[in-house]
Every structure is written in C-alpha cells, then in structure tokens.
Amino acid sequence: MHMSQATTAPYHRLRLGLWLQGDLWPVAAGAIALLVATPIIVVVSSLATPSRDIWAHLWRTYLLELVWHTLLLIAGVGLGVLLLGTGLAWLVTKYRFPGRRLFEWLLILPMAMPAYVMGFVFLGIFDYTGPVQQTWRWLFGPKTWFPDIASPGGVVLVMTLVLYPYVYLLTRTAFSEQSAGTVEAARALGLGELGVFWRVMLPLARPSIATGLALALMEALADFGTVGIYGYSTFTVAIYRVWFGLFNREAAAELASVLLFFTFGLLLLERRMRGRAHFSQTEGGLRPVPPRLLAGWRAWAATGLCGCIVTAAFLLPVAQLLYWTLSTLGGPESDARYVIFLTNTVMLAAVTALIAVIAAVVLAYGLRLSRSRILPSIARFASMGYALPGSVIAVGVLIPLSFIDHTLDDFLRKAFGISSGLLLTGSIAGLVFAYLVRFLAVSSQTLEASLVKITPSMDMAARSLGTSPWGVLQRVHLPLLRGGLGCAAILVFVDVMKEMPATLLLRPFGYDTLAVRIWQLTSESFWEAAALPALTIVAGGMLPVLLLIRRLPTAVMRSHAMQERRDEPPLA
Amino acid sequence: MSLLSLEQLTKSYPAQPLPAVDHLSLELGKGEIVALLGPSGCGKTTTLRLIAGFERPDAGVVEIGGKAMANGRMSVPPERRGVGVVFQEYTLFPHLTVGENILFGLRHLTTHERTQRLREMLEMVGLGAFARRYPHELSGGQQQRVALARALAPRPAVLLLDEPFSNLDADLRTQMLHEVYAILRHLETTAVFVTHDHEEAFMVADRVGILNAGRLEQLGCPEEIYHRPATRFVARFVGQANFLPGRVVRTGIETDIGTFPNPLDLPEGAAVEVMIRPHQLELRPDATGNGLVVSRRFRGADALVVVQLPSGVTLYSHQPSTLRFQAWERVSVGAKPCHHVVFSASESWREGVNTDHANRETTPA
Numbered sequence: 001m002h003m004s005q006a007t008t009a010p011y012h013r014l015r016l017g018l019w020l021q022g023d024l025w026p027v028a029a030g031a032i033a034l035l036v037a038t039p040i041i042v043v044v045s046s047l048a049t050p051s052r053d054i055w056a057h058l059w060r061t062y063l064l065e066l067v068w069h070t071l072l073l074i075a076g077v078g079l080g081v082l083l084l085g086t087g088l089a090w091l092v093t094k095y096r097f098p099g100r101r102l103f104e105w106l107l108i109l110p111m112a113m114p115a116y117v118m119g120f121v122f123l124g125i126f127d128y129t130g131p132v133q134q135t136w137r138w139l140f141g142p143k144t145w146f147p148d149i150a151s152p153g154g155v156v157l158v159m160t161l162v163l164y165p166y167v168y169l170l171t172r173t174a175f176s177e178q179s180a181g182t183v184e185a186a187r188a189l190g191l192g193e194l195g196v197f198w199r200v201m202l203p204l205a206r207p208s209i210a211t212g213l214a215l216a217l218m219e220a221l222a223d224f225g226t227v228g229i230y231g232y233s234t235f236t237v238a239i240y241r242v243w244f245g246l247f248n249r250e251a252a253a254e255l256a257s258v259l260l261f262f263t264f265g266l267l268l269l270e271r272r273m274r275g276r277a278h279f280s281q282t283e284g285g286l287r288p289v290p291p292r293l294l295a296g297w298r299a300w301a302a303t304g305l306c307g308c309i310v311t312a313a314f315l316l317p318v319a320q321l322l323y324w325t326l327s328t329l330g331g332p333e334s335d336a337r338y339v340i341f342l343t344n345t346v347m348l349a350a351v352t353a354l355i356a357v358i359a360a361v362v363l364a365y366g367l368r369l370s371r372s373r374i375l376p377s378i379a380r381f382a383s384m385g386y387a388l389p390g391s392v393i394a395v396g397v398l399i400p401l402s403f404i405d406h407t408l409d410d411f412l413r414k415a416f417g418i419s420s421g422l423l424l425t426g427s428i429a430g431l432v433f434a435y436l437v438r439f440l441a442v443s444s445q446t447l448e449a450s451l452v453k454i455t456p457s458m459d460m461a462a463r464s465l466g467t468s469p470w471g472v473l474q475r476v477h478l479p480l481l482r483g484g485l486g487c488a489a490i491l492v493f494v495d496v497m498k499e500m501p502a503t504l505l506l507r508p509f510g511y512d513t514l515a516v517r518i519w520q521l522t523s524e525s526f527w528e529a530a531a532l533p534a535l536t537i538v539a540g541g542m543l544p545v546l547l548l549i550r551r552l553p554t555a556v557m558r559s560h561a562m563q564e565r566r567d568e569p570p571l572a
Numbered sequence: 573m574s575l576l577s578l579e580q581l582t583k584s585y586p587a588q589p590l591p592a593v594d595h596l597s598l599e600l601g602k603g604e605i606v607a608l609l610g611p612s613g614c615g616k617t618t619t620l621r622l623i624a625g626f627e628r629p630d631a632g633v634v635e636i637g638g639k640a641m642a643n644g645r646m647s648v649p650p651e652r653r654g655v656g657v658v659f660q661e662y663t664l665f666p667h668l669t670v671g672e673n674i675l676f677g678l679r680h681l682t683t684h685e686r687t688q689r690l691r692e693m694l695e696m697v698g699l700g701a702f703a704r705r706y707p708h709e710l711s712g713g714q715q716q717r718v719a720l721a722r723a724l725a726p727r728p729a730v731l732l733l734d735e736p737f738s739n740l741d742a743d744l745r746t747q748m749l750h751e752v753y754a755i756l757r758h759l760e761t762t763a764v765f766v767t768h769d770h771e772e773a774f775m776v777a778d779r780v781g782i783l784n785a786g787r788l789e790q791l792g793c794p795e796e797i798y799h800r801p802a803t804r805f806v807a808r809f810v811g812q813a814n815f816l817p818g819r820v821v822r823t824g825i826e827t828d829i830g831t832f833p834n835p836l837d838l839p840e841g842a843a844v845e846v847m848i849r850p851h852q853l854e855l856r857p858d859a860t861g862n863g864l865v866v867s868r869r870f871r872g873a874d875a876l877v878v879v880q881l882p883s884g885v886t887l888y889s890h891q892p893s894t895l896r897f898q899a900w901e902r903v904s905v906g907a908k909p910c911h912h913v914v915f916s917a918s919e920s921w922r923e924g925v926n927t928d929h930a931n932r933e934t935t936p937a
C-alpha cells in the first residue's frame with residue numbers, strides 16, 4: 001500500500017503542476033460532472049415532491065395503461081432479445097456452418113437501424129395497404145385474416161429485431177472468450193454437451209447477457225418514434241402529449257420521474273443479475289473452444305436462420321428505404337428542404353460531438369489527476385445520463401433552463417428595460433446541453449479506455465528522454481489518444497443524429513432535423529417521403545457498427561489486448 | 573569528483589507518518605554502478621524518482637556532474653537532467669516502432685547523427701533487424717533491450733534502472749543481467765540500479781546500499797554486505813542467517829556450539845548473538861552430539877538441515893546433499909565462520925527501524 005501510493009499519486013501532482021498550475025483539471029472536471037448531473041437531479045426531485053392534483057389526474061386517466069404497456073414492452077422485448085441474442089451468439093461461436101464468418105458481423109448490422117426507422121418501414125410493408133397484405137388478399141381473397149402489425153406484438157417484434165444485437169454482441173464476446181479448458185473440466189466432471197451449456201457456459205456468460213439485456217431494454221424504454229406511430233402509448237409518448245398537447249410541464253415532469261423510476265429499476269436489475277461476478281478466464285490459457293462442424297440439413301438450417309434474421313432486420317428494410325427513396329426522387333413528394341434538415345442535423349451532431357469530446361478530456365484528466373474521493377462518484381452519477389430516455393432528460397433540462405431564462409429576462413427588463421428573450425431554451429444551447437447529458441458517458445468511457453493505455457511511467461520515460469510536459473502531451477498522449485478521441489466523436493455524432501424525443505421537445509421552433517422530420521412524416525403515414533432522411537440516419541448509424549466490426553477479435557487484436565493488459569498502470 | 577551526489581535527501585508523503593526517504597546520502601564516481609537494495613516500500617524507488625526529477629525532495633540536495641539538480645528550494649525538471657531511466661515495465665511507446673522509440677530522445681541531433689546513433693544502439697543490444705517492429709511484436713527480453721537502448725541513446729550522465737529484470741522469467745533474467753552488465757561496463761555508464769533481489773544486486777553492482785524504511789542501513793561492496801552486515805536487518809535481507817545466543821566470558825563468546833573469539837573486547841557477562849550463515853554450520857553424525865536433526869530437505873546441490881540445540885534454539889544449515897542425515901538423528905554442531913559478526917542481544921530488534929549499531933566484527937581469523 002505504501003508503494004502504490006508513493007509511486008503514483010504525487011507524481012501526477014508534479015506533472016500537473018508543471019503544465020497547469022494548481023488543481024485546475026479536477027475542479028473543471030467536477031464542474032462538468034455537476035452540470036451534467038443537474039437535469040437528473042431535477043427529475044428525481046420532482047419524484048420526491050409529487051403534486052397531488054396531477055397524480056390524481058394521471059391515475060384517473062392513463063397512468064395504469066402506461067405502466068401496463070411499459071411492463072408488457074419490457075417483458076416482450078426482454079424475452080425476444082434474450083432468445084435471439086443469446087441463441088445467435090451461441091450458434092456463431094460454437095458451430096461451423098456455411099457463411100458463419102460473414103454472419104458473425106452481418107448480425108450486428110441491425111444496430112445501425114433506429115427502432116423508429118424499422119418501425120415505419122415495417123408498417124409500410126406489412127400494413128393493410130402494404131405490398132404483403134395486398135398480395136395476401138390477391139391470393140386468398142379479401143376477407144382472409146392477417147396479423148395486424150400495428151399491435152403490441154408488432155412493437156415488440158420491431159424492437160426485438162433492432163435491439164437484439166446488444167445481447168448478441170456482448171454474449172458472443174463472452175462465449176468466444178470461454179476457454180476450452182473450462183469446457184473440458186466440465187466434461188471430465190460428467191456433464192454432457194447440453195449440461196455444459198446450461199451449467200457452465202450460460203452462467204459464465206450471464207454478466208454479459210445481463211449488461212446486453214439492460215442496454216437493449218433502456219433503448220426500448222427510451223423509444224418514442226416507434227411506439228408513437230404504432231399508437232402504443234408508453235411514457236415517452238405521454239410526456240410528449242402532455243407537453244405539447246396540454247402544455248402541462250409539471251405533469252410531464254411527474255411522468256418523466258416515473259419513467260426514470262423504471263430505468264433505475266432496470267439498472268438495479270442488471271446489477272443484481274450481474275452479481276458480484278466478474279468472471280475472468282485464466283490469463284494466457286485462452287484456448288478457445290473449437291466450433292463444431294454442423295452437417296447436412298442442420299448446417300443449412302443454421303445458415304437459413306441467420307440469413308432470415310439479417311434479411312428481416314436489415315436487408316429488407318434497407319432495400320425498402322432505397323426503393324422508396326428512388327421512387328420519390330425528383331417526384332412531387334421529394335422535399336427540397338432535405339438539405340436544410342441534413343445541415344441542421346450535422347451541425348447539431350458536430351457541435352455536440354466536439355463539446356462532448358472536450359468535456360470528456362477534461363473529465364478523464366481530472367479523474368486521473370485528482371485524489372478526491374467525491375469526484376469519481378459525481379462522475380459516475382453524471383454518466384447515468386446515458387441510461388435515461390431522451391424525454392426524461394429533456395424535461396430535466398428544460399425546467400432549470402427556462403427558470404434561468406425567465407429570471408435573466410425579468411432581471412434585464414427591470415434593470416435595463418431590455419429583454420433577453422429565451423436565451424437558452426429558445427436556441428440550440430438547451431438542446432446541445434441535453435445531448436451532452438445523455439451522451440457524455442459515451443465519449444468519456446471511450447476516452448478513458450484509451451487513456452488507461454498511457455501509464456504514468458510512459459510520461460516519465462518521455463520526460464527523462466528530454467521532453468517537456470507539453471512535448472509529452474504532443475508526442476505521447478495525443479498520438480495514443482487520437483483513435484479514442486475519433487471514436488468518441490463518431491459515437492456521439494451518430495447518437496445525436498438518431499436521437500428523436502429530446503430533439504422534438506427541446507428544438508427551437510422551426511429548427512427541424514432529420515429525426516424530427518421522420519417523426520413529422522411518419523406520424524402522418526408518409527412512409528415514402530420519410531425514406532431519404534431515414535436512409536441518411538441508417539448510413540450514419542453504420543459508422544459505429546463498422547468501428548465495432550473492426551474491433552472483432554482476431555489473432556492480432558488478441559496479442560494487442562494482452563500487451564495492453566500488461567501495460568496497465570498500478571492505479572487501475 | 574563524484575558524478576552523482578545525494579546529500580541528506582529527505583522526502584515525505586502526506587498521510588504517511590514516516591518519511592519515504594530519510595536523510596539519505598550517497599556518492600557515485602564516474603562509471604560506478606550502485607545497487608539500492610531493500611524490501612517493498614523501503615524508499616528505493618522514491619530515491620530513484622528523486623534523482624530523475626519525478627519528485628521534489630523536501631530537503632537535501634541532488635547533484636549531477638557537480639551541478640545542483642534539486643534542493644529544498646528548486647528542482648530541475650526531469651527533461652533537463654540528463655538522466656536515463658529504464659522502467660520495470662519497459663514502458664516503450666506503443667505507437668512508435670523500435671527505431672522511433674530509440675530516437676525519441678535524440679531530437680537535438682542532426683539527421684546523420686541520429687541514424688548513426690540508432691544503428692549503434694541497435695547493434696549494441698543485438699536488435700539490428702527489429703528497427704521497424706512495434707513493441708507488442710517483441711518478446712519481454714527484446715522489449716527490455718529496446719528500453720535500455722532508448723535510455724542510453726541520448727548518452728545520459730547517469731542511468732537509473734528500476735527493477736529492470738523483475739518482469740522476466742528466471743532463465744532470461746540471468747542472461748539479461750549479464751548482457752546489461754556488459755553494456756554498462758563497456759560504455760562506462762554511471763548507474764543506480766534498484767532491486768529487491770540481493771543476488772541481482774551482488775552480481776551487477778560495485779557497491780550495494782541497503783535501504784530500510786527510507787534510511788541507508790549500510791553501503792559497501794557486495795562481499796562486505798554479505799559477510800559483515802551492519803545490522804540484523806541487513807544480515808537477513810541478503811541471505812539466510814542464524815542468530816545464536818551467547819555470553820561474553822573471559823576466553824571469548826560462549827555459545828551452545830562452542831566458544832568464539834570476542835571481537836571487540838565486549839564486557840564480560842554481556843548477552844550477545846553471533847550471526848552464522850547456514851553454509852558455515854558443520855554437522856557430524858555423533859550419537860552423543862548436542863544437536864538433534866529435526867528435518868532434512870533435499871534441494872539439489874545441497875540440503876537444508878534443521879537442527880535443534882538442547883537450549884531449544886533452532887539452527888538452519890546447508891549441508892552437501894551427499895551427506896544423508898536422518899530426522900531425529902543426533903549430530904554434533906560446530907561452526908567456522910570466516911568473519912565473526914556479533915550483535916548485542918539486549919537491544920530490541922524491530923523490523924524497519926535501525927536502532928542497532930552494536931554490532932562489531934573481527935577480521936578473518
């Protein structure tokens with residue numbers, strides 16, 4: 001204990017002292033973390049101070065329906081992504097069949113598709129007037145029954161198809177990291193192949209499955225665009241209606257706090273399911289289980305299953321979007337304002353990405369240089385924004401910001417007779433702040449992952465070789481962080497691009513983005529016109545997926561990972 | 573003139589009652605290699621960091637080449653000290669190739685000089701073909717060599733090595749030890765080498781300093797440290813040692829296994845302890861002997877034989893493995909130490925605090 005403290009902490013202080021006086025980084029980091037945590041605190045505190053009238057009203061009207069719908073959604077999507085995600089992960093890691101290598105990454109692609117895009121595409125395809133039902137009626141007569149896509153089952157299906165990759169991705173990694181030694185030990189102890197799956201592999205993968213499930217369900221809870229157009233009222237829809245329909249912000253805040261409650265429940269559940277377990281396979285002995293060759297019809301069944309999923313969840317919707325886009329191009333339904341929406345979206349996303357990356361740098365260095373015990377907890381609390389639905393954050397941002405706006409405006413009117421107008425809520429400032437609350441965790445986690453690779457002794461090595469502190473930053477830190485910074489920026493950029501409810505609630509009047517436009521068009525069933533914005537968003541969504549695919553473990557990557565593990569600082 | 577000089581160097585950390593380095597003084601001549609040896613937390617790494625400039629001393633002076641690098645008031649930053657450091661975990665820059673790593677500290681040279689130096693360094697560590705490789709493509713030993721080349725490339729006045737071999741496995745460690753030693757000697761490098769392994773320290777260093785709780789307990793050549801330890805701490809840290817209780821009588825020091833010379837005219841009647849290394853004990857099978865073999869463990873070249881004396885004192889001895897002692901066999905116990913190291917028995921010996929300067933020794937008989 002003596003040594004570790006002696007070797008790390010004071011050194012940081014010295015380095016800091018040399019290129020920036022004082023404890024500036026930790027203070028700035030604390031300020032950022034607190035700022036980002038404010039909206040969360042605002043919403044939580046509105047749960048703590050319930051307004052009796054509003055609750056009575058909510059209870060009489062649609063609270064029960066909302067809770068029931070939300071629970072149904074969680075149960076349905078949870079079951080769906082568990083089965084699909086775990087099953088597909090199992091299939092591609094444990095068996096060899098035609099196309100396995102290809103499907104390993106093709107199965108991630110649906111991640112690029114926001115649920116609301118998938119939602120309206122499926123409505124367009126499977127609705128009464130869609131091509132499928134038309135063919136059906138032509139074949140079997142006009143009165144033949146066909147399942148209604150705009151139903152709870154339809155919502156669950158759509159969300160399962162776009163959200164299963166979370167479970168798939170994490171579970172696949174967990175399965176592929178399980179060493180053959182573990183399996184052999186279980187076999188030697190008398191377990192059959194199925195027994196090994198149920199009693200060894202699945203329990204070992206449980207923490208990863210739990211995390212994937214929690215991520216998928218958080219997305220499901222946060223979804224607004226899909227449930228909105230399917231007429232399936234959940235909290236996000238209710239918040240939107242109460243906000244814009246009734247202009248009742250208190251009620252919106254109360255509803256947001258209930259949604260927050262669900263999210264917390266999910267986080268707790270994840271922690272419980274993950275348990276204390278942090279399974280790590282013996283290092284060095286990472287000998288993966290060789291996949292078994294499937295033969296005959298089984299092999300083709302596996303290929304067929306994977307093919308069906310990829311087709312349904314990615315190829316079909318993309319093809320449909322392309323078809324719609326091409327068929328409307330230049331026609332009366334094409335929208336010249338597309339360029340404006342695109343510019344707005346890119347601008348918002350770029351500004352947010354830039355700020356989020358800068359904030360992440362400050363936060364990461366602040367955490368690294370500080371010895372405070374409070375700062376990490378504040379930072380962890382602030383990073384919860386990622387778990388929160390955009391609607392909740394929008395409510396949490398708007399309440400304090402409009403308070404500031406009005407206070408400032410009142411003060412200026414009284415003191416100088418001028419009006420500042422709605423400085424924050426009337427501009428994109430409030431919106432960018434809301435994005436920051438939601439996505440700071442994305443950038444800071446990405447950055448921290450690359451920062452741990454820079455050990456304190458690396459700085460010392462550079463210094464002893466005659467490099468000044470700024471030189472160390474330029475010649476060692478920046479090159480090593482460049483990848484992380486780029487990744488963080490891309491991830492935030494794409495997340496902002498896709499975010500719908502927060503944008504809808506907080507955008508300045510008339511400031512439309514691609515996501516907003518998709519909502520406007522799809523809530524009026526203009527599927528064809530929504531195709532081009534949707535396709536743009538899907539194309540953007542491909543970026544992080546491609547990053548993920550590039551990181552898929554290969555032999556080289558593994559040796560790299562080993563190296564990184566060895567280089568981990570004593571701090572970590 | 574000394575090339576590196578530490579004078580009364582002191583460094584404390586907040587929230588730690590004892591200083592990490594406590595009034596440490598040390599001087600190194602040109603080309604001298606000194607090993608700082610001690611257990612975890614003894615302050616050896618902190619000393620290295622004070623020399624390199626990663627820490628500021630609370631008090632005391634660091635001088636390199638006659639120039640003050642740090643005292644209580646100022647501290648020259650590490651990049652202007654002309655000190656090379658080899659780290660325990662090698663710490664190569666992962667984004668740079670082997671060549672770029674070695675060139676990292678050579679920005680002030682001309683392109684020609686740089687290529688020249690790079691070739692020289694690669695040749696020296698035998699990695700001529702590896703200049704374009706990345707660190708993660710190298711083995712542990714190769715990374716270690718690159719780290720050494722990188723630290724030596726700018727021709728530092730002093731080279732500091734922080735446990736450089738502790739990440740290598742046993743075979744490679746010995747090999748690297750010899751290689752590094754040869755290189756340092758060849759370049760006549762002045763070096764401070766920190767380790768917790770006394771064999772490493774003995775093999776590499778001209779002089780060895782034993783650190784305990786931030787203080788230099790003893791500084792001397794390896795033989796002196798081993799055979800004439802200044803304190804019981806030193807005696808134990810550099811190898812196994814038996815402390816045999818005895819009493820000063822007129823003829824010398826009387827113990828359970830015989831009488832030893834009284835090295836420094838200790839007063840008659842004084843209670844003392846004589847240090848005897850396990851290999852200095854002699855055991856002979858003897859049915860009437862004063863020792864009882866408690867256990868014997870074969871170790872290869874020799875065997876560890878534990879003997880109990882009538883007084884209850886247990887002695888550890890190393891015996892040739894060809895001698896087959898049986899457990900519960902009676903033996904006669906004798907000793908022929910080449911130096912007689914005697915500690916006062918009355919002082920309380922506490923781990924980590926050096927209160928013990930009562931030891932004296934005689935020259936070899």
